[in-house]
Amino acid sequence: MKFIMPRTRGLRGRFELDLETYYKHSKSVVRIKNHNPDTNLSSAVTTALIKFQNNQADSKLILRQDTNAKFQLKQRTLNDQFKVRFGHDPITLGDYQMFLGPEYQLISWDVRDLRDLEDTVIEYKGPIFSPNQLYFLRGGDGLYNVMTKPAAFFGYKYFCIRCLETGWNIKSHHCESMCD
Secondary structure, three states, rough: OOOEEEOOOOOOOOOOEEEEHHHHHOOEEEEEOOOOOOOOHHHHHHHHHHHHHHHHHHHHHHHOOOHHHHHHHHHHHHHHHHHHHHHOOOOOHHHOOOOOOOOHHEEEEEOOOEEHHHHHHEEEOOOOOOOEEEEEEEEEOHHHHHHHHHHHHOOOOOOOOOOOOOOOOOOOOOOOOOOO
């Protein structure tokens, strides 16, 4: 799977990169090391929550997410709390959104057939707006990664959290219905 990275920060031209290579070297994406389709989403949600809370003590959990017992305990606790409350294991982002409630809004982009970042489609967006947003990228293999900086990932300097559009600056941004 290949895509063309958009021009950013004064770079001329475009660079063709393999998507996994871009994930590996990008500071705007946290790669989820868990490649098991049954548990990848819970690892991604746990990672996003840890990253969002920005606790320095937990920052090493993300680096060692596949081997760290504390990370795995947080992941199990999240899933166990869901199961107690709803009677089944969480399977989709919608399940996690229902569990986290209006405090967080989960948003996922589908990057399966990504040839150009302009073709990226939002596949899931939590129903209630919250400034506490957790961003995910789902690849062609169905596995999730965590996006930390949407503007940087899409090659822009500005990202509107209300309408989820990118741009070069806030002054040139105009939403039809939400932000004006």
